[in-house]
Amino acid sequence: MSKRPITVSVDRLLRKRDAPAPRKLPADERSCPKCQTHWTSDEMRRNMRVCASCGHHFPAGARERLDQLSGGAPWVELWPELRASDPLQFVDLEPYPDRVEKAEAAGSNEALVVAEIPIGGHDCIAAIMDFSFLGGSMGSVVGEKLARACDRCVERNLPLVVITASGGARMQEGVIALMQMAKTVVAFDLMYDAELPVIVVLVHPTTGGVWASFASLGDVTYAEPGALIAFSGPRVIEQTTREKLPPEFGRAETQLANGQVDDVVDRRELPARIGKVLGILDRPSGMDPAPAVTMARAGAERAANAARTLPDLSRRVVSKVLRSDEKGGR
Amino acid sequence: MSKRPITVSVDRLLRKRDAPAPRKLPADERSCPKCQTHWTSDEMRRNMRVCASCGHHFPAGARERLDQLSGGAPWVELWPELRASDPLQFVDLEPYPDRVEKAEAAGSNEALVVAEIPIGGHDCIAAIMDFSFLGGSMGSVVGEKLARACDRCVERNLPLVVITASGGARMQEGVIALMQMAKTVVAFDLMYDAELPVIVVLVHPTTGGVWASFASLGDVTYAEPGALIAFSGPRVIEQTTREKLPPEFGRAETQLANGQVDDVVDRRELPARIGKVLGILDRPSGMDPAPAVTMARAGAERAANAARTLPDLSRRVVSKVLRSDEKGGR
Amino acid sequence: MSVAARRGGQFVRRLAHRLGGSPETGSAIWETIQLARHQDRPYPLDYISRLFPDFEELHGDRLYGDDPAIVAGIGRGADGPMVVIGHQKGRDTAERTYRNFGMPGPEGYRKAMRVMALAEKMDLPVITLIDTPGAFPGSGAEERGQGGAIARSMQTMLRLRVPSIAVVIGEGSSGGALALGVTDRVMMLENSTYSVISPEGGAAILWRDAAKAKDAATAFQPTAANCYRWGIADVVVPEPAGGAHRDHDEAARLLGGYISRAMRELQALSPADRRRQRRDRYRRIGAYREVAVADPTAMASGVDPASTANGAGPAA
C-alpha cells in the first residue's frame, strides 16, 4: 500500500500540542463515582486509575496501560501509521471522517495500540484497546493491527497480551467492520498453530463483536472488577425482551460465576499476574519448533503478504480520506 | 484365549428347551401399565411391543430387536461365546456366578448381543443391550463385544448401530467393570478415525456408566419415548439432594429439550429412521480410504491382538467360573 | 436461447447494472431489504427439502438445550452427503415465536458446532444458510456465553478440514450471521443483505432513532452487489425474476447449481490448501490508510522508523 508523503503523524503533532498528553487530561481529576473521594490526576495516575478508597476502576488509556504493564520500562509502539479510512463514505449524524478526526485530535491514533513490551521480565506483544477512541469500536485498523500483532508474535516467538475495551464493531465501516471479527479469529488461529500463549484482559466495557470474537478466545482470560462483558448490552436486552436486568448483569464477577473468565483481577495486580502466567508458559529457548509452529510462521508471512496485495478498495479509500486530512490543514 | 471343549452353548440348549424362546415368554402376555389395554403375546410381538392404544413402549429383548431392525431378514450373531467371568469372586446377597447362571437360564447369553445385520438395505453391525440380563449392566463381556463390534466395522467398512438399555456398570466386576467405560470410548474412537457412522438409540432405562460412556457418543442419537436417560437415577438423586423430581425427569422427551438427543423416535419407526440415516451417510464404495481410516484399521487389528494376549487374570477367572458351570451340570 | 440462459443473461445485466457506475439509491437498497425479509422468501428448510431429498434434522447441543432458531442436519442431494446448517425464522406467528425470529442463543451456535464435528468425522462438506436479524439479545443467552459461542463457531469453521460454503439467503446481520459465515466460499443471493447490524439497530445507535432505519440502510449499503464489490461475497446467486419468494423451486434450483459448481472447485483442493485460503480470505479484508510517521528521535536511537517509542525518549 502506498505511503503518502506526510512526514509527521497526526498523533505526534497532537502530542506536541497538548504535551504531555495523553498522560494528563483535565478529565483525570475527578471524584470517584462510587465513593465520592476526590483524587488529583497525579494520585489517579500513581494508583493506575483505581480509586484507592473503594477500588473503583476508572477508564485508562492504551498508552497509560502500556506504561502500567511494563512498570515504566520502555516499549515500542508498532504500526501507528495505520489509520481508519472511510470505505462506505459513511454519514450518520456526522461524517465518519469527522468522527475519526475528532478522536485523533483527542490524542489516540486508533482504538487499538500495539506495542512490543516487556511484562514482568518477559518480552511480548501487547495489543491494548482504547475505549476513548470511538468507543473502542473495531474497524479495519483494529483488525489489521491485531492480525499484524499475531504475525509478529509468530515471527519472533512471543506471547500476546490483549486488553479489550470496546462497544463492538465499528458500524461506520459497515460489513467490512463485521468481517474484522473473522479476521481476528484467523489471527488467533496462527497463535494456536505456533503454540504461543494469548492472555486476554477484559476491561469495562467489552461488548458486541469484540466479545464475540478474539476477546472470547484467550488461553487465559482475566477481567477487571466491575467490567461489563456482554454481546448485547443491557439496554438492548431490556428493550428487546422487556426484562429488568439486575445491576450485576454481565459484570466481571457475574461472568466469573458464569464460567466465562478465569479470574477477576484488580488492575494494580495485573502486571504481576500476567508476568506470572508468562513465566509459567515460557518455553525453553532453542527448542526445535513443532511442525505446527513452522506452518504458522509460513502462514503469518503469507497472510501479511496477502493483506498487502489487496485492495483497490483501500486505495480508493486512502485517497478519499487523505483528502479530508488535507482539508483539515495537515 | 483358550476355548473349553464344550460343544453346545448355554443359550442354544435353552432355546431347544423352551423353543421358540425368546420369542414367546409367558410374561409377554399382559395389560398395558399406562392404559390397561390387554394384549396377547402375538399382538405384542407384531406391534414391536408397543401398546397400540397409547404408544407405551414395553421392554424388548435384544434378539427380538434384531428381528425388528432387519425386518425379518437374517442376521448373524457374533461372539456369543463370550461369557461373564468372576474376577473378584464376588458375593453380595448371592454369588455373582449364580446371578449369571440364572440370567443365562432366562435365555440371553449376555447384556449385549452383537450381530451382522442389514437395516433398511444397509449392512451394518448392531450392538443391542438387553436389560433383562442383570439389568443390562456393563461388565467385561459388554465392553469386549462392543470393542470387537467396532473392530469388525472398521475391518469391513460398516456402520455401527447401538441400542442401549442399562443400569450402568456391573458392580460385581468391580473396578474392571468401571474400566469398560473407557474401553467403549476407545472402541468408538476407532470408528472416528475410520470415518464410520455410529447411531445410538437410547431405550428405557439408559443410566450410569453406559450413559456416561459410549451411549453419549453417537454421531446420531435417538431415544425411545419415555425412556429414562440419566447418569444418576431419580432415587439416588432424591436421596442425596432431597429434591422431589417430577415424573418427566430424565425422560427422553426432557432430554430432547435438554439438547442431549437428536429425536425421540417411536420403536415402530426406528428401522426406517436408522435406514434413512445409513442411506444419507453411505459412502460410495471403491473410494480410497483416508489416511485416518488406514490408521484405524491397523488400530483395530492391533487392539484385537492386544486383547487376546492379556491376562492371567482372565485365565484364572476362566477356570473358576467354568467350575461353576460344571457344578451346574452342563 | 434457453430460458435458463436468458434468465442468466438477465441476471448478469442486473448485477452489472448494480455494480456499475453510481452507488445504489437508498430506495433501491430499502427495497432489497424488504425482499430479503419477505415472509414468503424461502427459508433453509425450503431449500433443504428441495436440494436434499433425504435429510435428517439433528437436535441439541449436547450441553444445555436445543435452539429452534438454527436448523442443522445431514442431507443427501445431487452432490452426495452434506451437513447443512441455517438460521430458521419461521413463517407464521406461532413458528416465528417458536424459532425466536431466527435469533439464536448460544445453544444454536453450539448445535452448529456439534454438527460440524460430525461433518469433520464423516468427511462431509458443510453448507450454511444465513438469514438472521442477529443473535438473540437476552440475559440467559449472555449468561451462557453468547459471545464465546459466536467466537468459537467462527473458530470451528476456520479449522474445518472439509469444504464449506456459506450462503446469505435473506438478511445477514451482525455477529449472529457471521458466526455461520466463515467458510471457503461466501455466496449471497441477489436480494440478500449482509450487514454489521440490522438497519433498525444501526439507526437506534447511530441516529438515536430506530425510525431512521432507511437512512441506516442507505448508509450501510448492505446489498449483495456491494458485498461482492468489497470482496465480502465471492459469488452473487441469481434469484427468479421478482425475487426468490416468487418461485421456491427455481430459487432452490439456481442455488443448487452454484453450490455444486463451487463444491467441485473446493473438492479439488487439499484440506490444508482450503484452510490456508480460508484464512487468507479473511485476513485480507479491511480498508485502512497508512500515513507516514516520521520520528527523528526514534530513528536516531535505531528504532524502526515505523514505530514510536514511549515516554522513555525525549520525544514523548
Added chain:
Amino acid sequence: MSVAARRGGQFVRRLAHRLGGSPETGSAIWETIQLARHQDRPYPLDYISRLFPDFEELHGDRLYGDDPAIVAGIGRGADGPMVVIGHQKGRDTAERTYRNFGMPGPEGYRKAMRVMALAEKMDLPVITLIDTPGAFPGSGAEERGQGGAIARSMQTMLRLRVPSIAVVIGEGSSGGALALGVTDRVMMLENSTYSVISPEGGAAILWRDAAKAKDAATAFQPTAANCYRWGIADVVVPEPAGGAHRDHDEAARLLGGYISRAMRELQALSPADRRRQRRDRYRRIGAYREVAVADPTAMASGVDPASTANGAGPAA
C-alpha cells in the same frame, strides 16, 4: 542406607505383602478406605502448592459456570510447565460445602476439557489427581448432560497428543473418577482406592442397606495393590509411614519423583505412539470366558462357527 531408600524398601515389602498370597482382609481394606478418605490427607491443592511453585488456577467451562469440585490450572515445577486437574474435596465444613464434597457436575468436567485444550495447544503434559466419591447426583447436573460430560472428558483424554498421567490420591469412585483417568499412566497412592462405586453406594444397591458398606468394600477390593494386580494401576506410589496425611511434604516429594520418572518415559514416545498405547491399555482391560459354541447347522451353511444365525435357518 539413606532414609529414602529405607522407606522405599519398607514400601516394597508392604506392597509385596499386599500383593502376595491371600487377598486382603475386609478389615485391612476398610482401614485403607478410611485412610483414603482421611480429612487431613493431602488434596490436589496441597500437592500443587508443593510440586508447582508457580501455579495459576483457571476457572470456568466457558459454557455455563465454574465448578469448585474440580480445580484446574497451569503450573511450573521441576519438570517444566504442566496442566494439573484434580477433584478438590475441601477440608472444613464450609469448604466441603463450597466444593460439593469433590463431586463435580458437568461444568467441572467441561472445565477440565477446556484446560486440556490449552494443554494441547501449548504442548503441556496433563496431570490429573483423582479423589472423589463420584460425580454429583443432582437434577441440574443431569439436565446439563452429566453423562455426556463424563464420556467426552474420557474421549478428550484419549485423544490428547500430550503425555498424561492420572494419580488416584484418595478415593476414586465411579465414572466421576474415571472421567479424569484415561491417561498414558495411571498411578495409585499406596492408601488410595479405585472402585466402580463408593462402598456405601454399592451396599445400598447390592445389599439394599447402606450400612453394609464394609461388606461392599470387602467385595470390591478397591485397594491400590489389587488394582495394580489387575492392571488397572500401572504404578503404586508409596506414602510416608502411617499415610500421606502424616506428612504432606514427604507425600508430595514421593509423588513428584514418580511423576518425573514417568514423564521422562512418556516424553520419549511420539504423540502417535502414546495415543496408540493409551488406546491399547484400555482396550485390553477385561475378564471374560470364551465358551465353545458348536452350531452344526451354521457350519453347514458356511457361517463362521463362532456365530449363530437367527430365525432364518432351521436351527432357530
